[in-house]
Amino acid sequence: MPEEETYYGIGVSPGVAIGTGYLFRPDTTAVPQRTITAEQVEAEYARFREALDASRKQVVSIRERVAREIGEEQAKIFDFQIHIINDTHLAAEVKERLAARLQNVEVVFTESIERYIELLSDIDDELFRERRTDIRDVRDRILTNLAERRPRGIEELPFASVIVAHDIAPSDAAMMERGRVLAFATDLGGRTSHTAIVAASLGIPAVVGLHDLSLKVRSGDSLIVDGNRGIVLVNPTEETIEHYNREIFRIKVFKDELAEIREEVAITTDGHRVVLSANIELPEELENVRTNGAEGIGLYRTEFLYMSRDELPSEEEQYEAYKTIVKGLAPDPVIIRTFDLGGDKFVSHLDIPFELNPFLGWRAIRFCLERVDIFKTQLRAILRASVHGNMKLMYPMISSVDEVVSANAILDETKEELLREGVPFNERFEIGAMIEVPSAAMTADIIAREVDFFSIGTNDLIQYTLAVERTNDRIAHLYKPCHPGVLRLIKMTIDAGHEHNIWVGMCGEMAAWPAIAMLLVGMGIDELSTSPIAVPKIKKVIRSIGYADAVDLAREALNSHQAEKIAEMAAERLRRIVPELYEHELGSS
Amino acid sequence: MGKPGTTKNRKIARDICVVNTLGLHARPASLLAKLASKYRADITVRKGNDEVNAKSIMGIITLAASQDAVLHFTASGPDAEPAIAAIVELIEGKFGEE
Numbered sequence: 071m072p073e074e075e076t077y078y079g080i081g082v083s084p085g086v087a088i089g090t091g092y093l094f095r096p097d098t099t100a101v102p103q104r105t106i107t108a109e110q111v112e113a114e115y116a117r118f119r120e121a122l123d124a125s126r127k128q129v130v131s132i133r134e135r136v137a138r139e140i141g142e143e144q145a146k147i148f149d150f151q152i153h154i155i156n157d158t159h160l161a162a163e164v165k166e167r168l169a170a171r172l173q174n175v176e177v178v179f180t181e182s183i184e185r186y187i188e189l190l191s192d193i194d195d196e197l198f199r200e201r202r203t204d205i206r207d208v209r210d211r212i213l214t215n216l217a218e219r220r221p222r223g224i225e226e227l228p229f230a231s232v233i234v235a236h237d238i239a240p241s242d243a244a245m246m247e248r249g250r251v252l253a254f255a256t257d258l259g260g261r262t263s264h265t266a267i268v269a270a271s272l273g274i275p276a277v278v279g280l281h282d283l284s285l286k287v288r289s290g291d292s293l294i295v296d297g298n299r300g301i302v303l304v305n306p307t308e309e310t311i312e313h314y315n316r317e318i319f320r321i322k323v324f325k326d327e328l329a330e331i332r333e334e335v336a337i338t339t340d341g342h343r344v345v346l347s348a349n350i351e352l353p354e355e356l357e358n359v360r361t362n363g364a365e366g367i368g369l370y371r372t373e374f375l376y377m378s379r380d381e382l383p384s385e386e387e388q389y390e391a392y393k394t395i396v397k398g399l400a401p402d403p404v405i406i407r408t409f410d411l412g413g414d415k416f417v418s419h420l421d422i423p424f425e426l427n428p429f430l431g432w433r434a435i436r437f438c439l440e441r442v443d444i445f446k447t448q449l450r451a452i453l454r455a456s457v458h459g460n461m462k463l464m465y466p467m468i469s470s471v472d473e474v475v476s477a478n479a480i481l482d483e484t485k486e487e488l489l490r491e492g493v494p495f496n497e498r499f500e501i502g503a504m505i506e507v508p509s510a511a512m513t514a515d516i517i518a519r520e521v522d523f524f525s526i527g528t529n530d531l532i533q534y535t536l537a538v539e540r541t542n543d544r545i546a547h548l549y550k551p552c553h554p555g556v557l558r559l560i561k562m563t564i565d566a567g568h569e570h571n572i573w574v575g576m577c578g579e580m581a582a583w584p585a586i587a588m589l590l591v592g593m594g595i596d597e598l599s600t601s602p603i604a605v606p607k608i609k610k611v612i613r614s615i616g617y618a619d620a621v622d623l624a625r626e627a628l629n630s631h632q633a634e635k636i637a638e639m640a641a642e643r644l645r646r647i648v649p650e651l652y653e654h655e656l657g658s659s
Numbered sequence: 660m661g662k663p664g665t666t667k668n669r670k671i672a673r674d675i676c677v678v679n680t681l682g683l684h685a686r687p688a689s690l691l692a693k694l695a696s697k698y699r700a701d702i703t704v705r706k707g708n709d710e711v712n713a714k715s716i717m718g719i720i721t722l723a724a725s726q727d728a729v730l731h732f733t734a735s736g737p738d739a740e741p742a743i744a745a746i747v748e749l750i751e752g753k754f755g756e757e
Contacts, residue, residue: 150685150716153692159715189709189721197684198723204685205717424694424745426752544680 072305077280079255081300082266085275086318087253088311091291091304092231093284094238101176101213111168118164118175121215126155128211132241137374138352140272141601147240150201154208176216183209196260203258207239232293236284243269253277253295255302257284273603277302324650328606332363336598336609338591342617345597346609347405349577353394358602363609366403368525368599369464369577370395372448373409382444388451393458400459405525405577405599406452407504408445408477410434410466429533434467439476449484456496464502464525468510474503474520504577506530511559514566524567525599528578532556550633551580557593557628557636564594575599584611584651585640591617592624607651614648670735673743679753682725687754692716694749700736702746713746 106114129151137145154160160182167178183205190202233254243254251274259266259278269276275297287293287304294303294314303310336346347368348359359367375383375391383391396404411433425431438445452463465477478501488495503520505511506527514524532549533539535556540549550556560576567574575597580586582604588611590598600608623643627636644651677683683691695702695713702713706728711718713732724730730750734742 146686149689153689153716157692157716158696159712160717186717186721190723193723195682195723195725197681198720198725201685201720424749426748426755428755 074307074310075286075304077255077283077286077302077304079277079280079283079300079302080260081276081297082259082278083270083272083274083276084297085253085273086298086314086321087232087275087295088306088314088318089230089232089252089293091234091287091289091293092228093287093289094233094235101180102174102217103177104174106168106172106174108169108172111165111172114168114175115165117216118161118179118212121212122155122161124215125208125211126152128215129155129208129241134352138355139358142351151204151208151241154205155212176213179212179216180209200260203237203239207241210239211241232295234284234287234293243272253293253297255280255283255293255295257281320650327650328610331609331613332361332606334363334609334613335365336612338612338615338617338620340616340618342591342620344591344595344612345575346605346612347403347575347577347597347599348602348605349599350395350602353391353398355602356395356398359399362602362605364599364602364605366405366460367395367399368405368575368597370404370406371410372406373411376409376411382447385447385451388448389454392451392455392461396455396461397458403460403462405462405464405502406455407464407466408435408448408452409438411437429530429539435465435473435477436467439473439480442480445477445480446484449481450488453484453488453495454493456499457494460499461496462500462502462523464504464523466504466527467506467530468503468517469507470509471513471517471520474517478520505563506534506578508535508559511563514563515569518566518570518572521572523572524563524574525597526560526563526574526576526578528556528560528576528580531559531578532580535559550637551583551586552589552627552633552636552640554628554631554633554636557589560590561593561624561628568594573597582608584608584648585637585644587611588615588620588644589624589627589636589640591615592620592622593628594624611644611648611651615644619643619647669737669739670733671739671743672731672733673747675730675732675747675750677724677726677728677730678751680726682728683719683722685720688716688719690754691746691749692719694745695742698734698736698738698742698745700734700739700742702732702734702739702742705731705733 129148133145133148133152136148163182164175164179167182168175171178187202187205190199190205193199229250230252232252235254235256237258238254238256253275254269255276256278257280266276266278275295277295277297277300280302283302292305294306294310296303336344345365347366348362348364349369349371350356350359350367351371351374375388392406452461455461465474468474485495500522502523502525503510503517504527505514505524508531510517511531518524528551532551536548536550536553538545538548540546564574573596576590576595577599581590581598582600584607587598587608591612598608623640627639630636630639679687681687692714703710704713704719704722706722706724709722711722713719732743732746
């Protein structure tokens, strides 16, 4: 009987899995070698271009899938790979080498790319060295496409295994499915590796940085991956397995509880009703909205129609997308947000000039009010889709009431045009303003007169209020959702909305944090809209708390001076009510 | 030969210091390559003894230019001047990051 061994690494994705190990060695495509004639150079290069095109399509589709199932932030990981494929200098280099070396393209391409990998290997900075994983991922993909083989992928692994590997390519991690892959453990990688981020988002337990685990483990070994503690147990004893099984069981019981309340509404124990909706980006996500028990769509981000493509989407194309969603969810409501382009949402074909500070620049409603042609095309598509269900419209990044008035004027013009053309649309649907700029929150009482609802966008509201960009590691600690300044603006917005008899929702990430959700309910929020996978957890929170208790928490929080205290206070109170939420790391599921 | 500045294929050189915290990592490197590609001029960037094409993300990433690195840019071509000006703005503006 082999002895139990413990390996220590970094837990990058929470959760525990017990299973049979499978040693994953990505198929390092053997490079075929042959000589070519000068006349064959063109044909060989054409083959390379085709492989690039195929690779680009595959990576773009992985990117879209990740954006849809996990999130835009995680999807951005693949932008670097897309840029490598689009690197014209690299392609030109391959063409030159083909002519100089008269070898097949697999050989010269591999030589080119290996040189870059070698250069990066000598660098001390982890951030740069880590990029080799992406470059190898792209290299293997291009070689596979040159060989016209089916793209390799982790999706072909035996069902329900614990994957052990030296390293896992980001695109492989993105293709992992829960159920098929129980957990993974790798020799390389750190907390910031793309693979770690993707695994955490998928909710697959993962431990990385295990040094030489892949040399010690054989396929078929019994393994426990404990992503909470960052350890991997090889050949665990009966006792250890029993201990972990109990832990897994407790987690499962809680998850089952979440599944049971899927069809229930979000109502507090003392009868206060909150609407729970989901945020989506693509029509394909409709199913996630349903399976997670959301009551509608609180934010449909339309700018995705614009991204990863070369031309503007036509009215027809937009209409089809909006119709699919509005019709698919009817009679439940769908809030369509008009294009939020600009800022960090880079659209090359729109010719938005380079800006030093794009978050304070020409974006969202500012862009739309000037590019009326683009805005009207979208409004026409939205209006036409309005007949298919319960649709609402929302303008992003409002900073003053003038923008709402101008946008509504363009909307009215568009309605008249459709009327003249005899194109049907719904005469009356709700129009809302996104409150994500401090000035909008402070003038919410003025804006409330012009709209039917507010939806608070917290990512931008926090960034603008605290002047903190959270992706900047040096100041990320200053990004505090519970900062009294942020809470006051939220409260101000909710109160102004209610005074003018309109409802107020929230569609930012903040709504997905259990303790903060309780706080928001206490502050009087009418609707919370989160990513579909967060809906069950937030529903559990709302169905467990009493409204009176939440109001009490909100009062206490609004009288506190420090963000940390407020966050702790909220977490402490919720822990007493729903300890299961805190007993185990439940990951993102 | 015309006066400096009027010749068609001007060549300009400029040293630029990397000021953003993370240096030319994946996203800034992409932004730089994308910006450089908008110009007709040939643009190269050198760090120490390594010189790469500024339009190539693969080249840029292998420079591993971290914060405080000094990069030597040269541009030659009809639009060399605006190209360098735009690159200065991008890098000194910390890629709009901070």
